[in-house]
Amino acid sequence: MSGEQLMTGILTDRAPKPAGHYAQAVVSGGAHVFVSGQLPIRPDGRPLEDDGFEAQARQAIHNMLEIVRAAGSSPQQIVKVTAYIVGIANWARFNAVYASMLPDACPARSVVPVPELHYGYLVEIDAIAVREP
Numbered sequence: 001m002s003g004e005q006l007m008t009g010i011l012t013d014r015a016p017k018p019a020g021h022y023a024q025a026v027v028s029g030g031a032h033v034f035v036s037g038q039l040p041i042r043p044d045g046r047p048l049e050d051d052g053f054e055a056q057a058r059q060a061i062h063n064m065l066e067i068v069r070a071a072g073s074s075p076q077q078i079v080k081v082t083a084y085i086v087g088i089a090n091w092a093r094f095n096a097v098y099a100s101m102l103p104d105a106c107p108a109r110s111v112v113p114v115p116e117l118h119y120g121y122l123v124e125i126d127a128i129a130v131r132e133p
Contacts, residue, residue: 006028006029007026007027007028008026008027009023009024009025009026010023010024010025010026010027010033010067010070010071011023011024011070012024012066012067012069012070013043014043014066014067014069014070015038015043015062015063015064015066015067015070016038016039016041016042016043016045016063017045018036022036023036024036024067024070025067025068025070025071027071027072027131030131031130031131031132032128032129032130032131033068033071033072033073033127033128033129033130033131034126034128035064035067035068035071035126035127035128035129036126037084037124037125037126038060038061038063038064038067038124038125038126039060039063039117039118039119039121039123039124040055040056040057040058040059040060040063040121040122040123041059041063042059043063043066053090053093053094053122053123054093054096054097056121056122056123057085057093057094057097057098057122057123058097058101060083060121060123060124060125061097061098061101061102061125062101063125064081064125064126064127065101065102068127068129071129071131072131072132073129073130073131074129075102075104075105076104076105077129077130077131078102078105078107078127078128078129079107079108079128079129079130080107080108080109080127080128081098081107081108081109081110081125081126081127081128082109082110082111082112082125082126082127083098083109083110083111083112083123083124083125084112084114084117084123084124084125085111085112085113085114085122085123086113086114086115086116086117086121086122086123087113087122088113090113090122091111091113094111094123095111107127
């Protein structure tokens, strides 16, 4: 390989700062972007004005998209998304928000119903994207 690092951490102020020992995303080999799980937390850390399911889904997806962009990729270059949602009854609601926010992207996707998430949130989303090396 050239002199490029094998892994580069990504940090943008357009998404919440990591609250633990992890990066918002890591670019591997210059071409693959691995976005850490994003909760519905505003970039400035303040609570959402509306904490309903749809608002939480929008914020979590927004955070993921901002990190993808900061890594030099785009929504159209996302290849895999995994969403963890509290309650299978929220599946259709998640799908509607997701489709509205990624209208031109259709990556592989898994939606995993879970009984609960950290801090009582209702959605967490991670992604894998590609970019030109």
